Amino acid sequence: MPTLEIKDLHASINGQPILKGVSLIIPQGEVHAIMGPNGSGKSTLAKVIAGHEDYEVTSGDVLMDGESILEMEVDERSRKGLFLAFQYPMEVPGVSIANFLRAAIQSRLPEGKELEVTEYYQQLYREMDRLGMDRSFTSRSVNEGFSGGEKKRNEILQMAMLKPRYAILDETDSGLDIDALKIVANGVNALRGPDLGILLITHYQRLLDHIVPDNVHVMANGRILRSGNKDLALELEQKGYDWILESAA
Amino acid sequence: MNTDTESPVLTGVSLDNLNNRFPHWFSEERSAAWSRFESLPMPTRTDERWRFSGINRISLQGYTTSLEPTHKEIEEALANSAKVENSAGRMVLVNDHVVLREETERALTKLGVVWIPISEAVTAQAGILREHFMAQFTGLGAEKFAHLHRALVRDGVFLYVPDNVEIEDPIENYYWVGGRKTAVFPHTLVITGVNAKVTVVDHYFGLEGAEDTLAIGVNDLFVGDGSAITYISTQFWPGKSLTFHFNSTILGRDSCAKSLNVHLGGDFNRAESVSHLTAPGGRSEMLAVTLATGEQEFDQRTLQDHQQPNTSSDLLYKNTLDHSARSIFSGLIKVEPGAHRTDAYQKVRNLLLSNDAEANSMPGLEILADDVRCTHGATSGQIDPEELFYLKSRGLNETISRRLIANGFLQEVFGRLDQPALADKLGSYIEKKFDLSHDPKKT
Incomplete structure (x- = not known):
């Protein structure tokens, strides 16, 4: 089965180790949740997989369908089928969502092949409708002046349009009220599939009420301390992270 | 002058030949301007008005003027002078010769609008032309070259919009240059009566194979009381060119001007732009977009001159610089005594795409009145690496990502135009410039 495999991954920033041997296997078709306290290295893991240049991988590997991606440029990883939904999506002033996504999809087409524009807009509007995004969004600059909820919806819109094989959703629930959370979760659930x-x-556990994971992993101090099914999240909710940290110690 | 006056620097210049085409007064002024051109010194480093400027790149050697365009050149120019969808008309010039004047369904003539070549206006509209033609020099340092323009201007576009006439659709003028070492002196003069409205677009381009042009352009706007003029120019002169552009806007009572200058072409380029707010209630918006690549230099000098109370001006210049390109911005907001309740704004933003690019900004204020609001600011920055990471994480490679960001940076200015068709056209020029600058043959 095709997988995204993280093998004993060690990474540091400015010489400071953050990831201290993370191993995980995410098969296509499954949803894995990583939970953990602030500073546990969750977001670092996301950025390292995506290829952020501030982080240095000191050992270990990340394999996409068996192929190491660590030597690949950020954009190449994306074109290979990896997607990162940002915790804090960047503003790109003066670049409309429609043009941005068009360029991103165009980058996936073979050299010399032009995007089918009518088809593109049909798909874009379909996905926007699903996420409850007004069509005027297409001409707005990417994330500029967006509310927190709009930014997160825009991330899921991009995910829907780019059709990745593996997606990392970094704190997609942060900054969302319950209504926005439901819309975003529905958007993600609609994309779930084999x-x-x-x-x-x-x-927080609350996101997992709406996007039910197949597996839950608990991360702290740059390591996965425990893995289990969705009930692990509930247990964490009741007992707090200290329980895991103590039992690990 | 009895014989052809051969200039020591420009070949083929014949004031007498040109004089035959023009009435006496026009020729007299032409000769006087030539004398002033000759008597004024070339710019020097010690002149504050040329501070930071690469004046060693200014040489007038070896240019030829007034070349008659060939059939092939005319054909090429016409084929590439596309009108925007809602165009009111286009005039096309090649090497300062008017080769086409095409009005959409006589819409302008029916309204009493006068839109004719300057070579006709000197007789047909002698009174009004004489009153306005180069009546205001920018006075920002490059007078020598403005006088050269006055001496050698051969043709151009004269536009007069009478009282209470509003033209929604843009009028477009294309100025083409062909050949090597050709000197051209494009001139657009726009005058409105009272409560009139018009949009004028100038395009400055080189024909295939054109290179090393000397272009000295003037576009003056006289905005009548209660009138509104939108003026847009795109400077895309060919490579290696030496260019000067002078833009003076004179605003009447409760009038409104919006000018946008897009700077893309040329090698060394000096642009001087002035707004004189000569009556209460006037408002001038001064916009510019520059995309500088290779070793291009864009030297921009501006003046927001508030002479009367309750006037406002809003300047926004955005420069994107790549490779070892340079820009200079020197802008002054001047509030004269008695110009109370002036509201003046000046903002310059530079985006540096390379470590070798250089942007110099010198904003300035001179306030001689009370109760004014003036703000200015200049910023320079590079692309935020996190923003770049975001774009790349969507599959866009480094080059495309940087280009999107740089393009987006400039879009803010185009957004100030309430003319989507024109904004699209300008956007396509920017794309073309990006394509050229990434073509290894051209850099």
């Missing part, structure tokens, strides 16, 4: 593996990073 061709997509999802790594869901979250601090």
Whole structure:
């Protein structure tokens, strides 16, 4: 089965180790959640997989369908089928969502092949409708002046349009009220299927009420301390992170 | 002058030949301007008005003027002078010769609008032309070259919009240059009566194979009381060119001007732009977009001159610089005594795409009145690496990502135009410039 495999991954920033041997296997078709306290290395894991240049991988590997992606550029990883939904999506002033996504999809087409524009807009509007996004969004600059909820919806819109094989959702629930959370969760659930593996990073259990994971992993101090099924999240909710930290110690 | 006056620097210049085409007064002024051109010194480093400027790149050697365009050149120019969808008309010039004047369904003539070549206006509209033609020099340092323009201007576009006439659709003028070492002196003069409205677009381009042009352009706007003029120019002169552009806007009572200058072409380029707010209630919006690549230099000098109370001006210049390109911005907001309740704004933003690019900003204020609001600011920055990471994480490679960001940076200015068709056209020029600058043959 095709997987995104993280093998004993060690990474540091400015010489400071953050990831201290993370191992995880996310098969296509499954949703894995990573939970953990602040500073546990969850977001670092997401950025390292995506290829952020501030982080240095000191050992270990990340394999997408058996192929190491660590030597690949950020954009190449994306074109290979990896997607990162940002915790804090960046503003891109003056670049409309429609043009941005068009360029991103165009980058996936073979050289010389032009995007089918009519088809593109049909798909874009369909996905926007699903996420309850007004069509005027297409001409707005990417994330500029967006509310927290709008930014997160825009991330899921991009995910829907780019059709990744593996998606990492970094704190997609942060900054959302319950209504926005439901819309975003519905958007993600609509994309679930046998061709997509999802790594869901979250601090709170509440997201997992709406996007029910197949597996839950608890991360602290740069390591996965415990893995289990969705009930692990509930247990964490009741007992807090200290329980895991203590039992690990 | 009895014989052809051969200039020591420009070949083929014949004031007498040109004089035959023009009435006496026009020729006299032409000769006087030539004398002033000759008597004024070339710019020097010690002149504050040329501070930071690469004046060693200014040489007038070896240019030829007034070349008659060939059939092939005219054909090429016409084929590439596309009108925007809602165009009111287009005039096309090649090497300062008017080769086409095409009005959409006589819409302008029916309204009493006068839109004719300057070579006709000197007789047909002698009174009004004489009153306004180069009546205001920018006075920002490059007078020598403005006088050269006055001496050698051959043709151009004269536009007069009478009282209470509003034209929604843009009027477009295309100025083409062909050949090597050709000198051109494009001139657009726009005058409105009272409560009139018009949009004028100038395009400055080189024909295939054109290179090393000397272009000295003037576009003056006289905005009548209660009138509104939108003026847009795109400077896309060919490579290696030496260019000067002078833009003076004179605003009447409760009038409104919006000018946008897009700077893309040329090698060394000096642009001087002035707004004189000569009556209460006037408002001038001064916009510019520059995309500088290779070793291009864009030297921009501006003046927001508030002479009367309750006037406002809003300047926004955005420069994107790549490779070892340079820009200079020197802008002054001047509030004259008695110009109370002036509201003036000046903002310059530079985006540096390379470590070798250089942007110099010198904003300035001179306030001689009370109760005014003036703000200015200049910023320079590079692309935020997190923003770049975001774009790349969507599959866009480094080059495309940077281009999107740089393009987006400039879009803010185009957004100030309430003319989507024109904004699209300008956007396509920017794309073309990006394509050229990434073509290894051209850099």
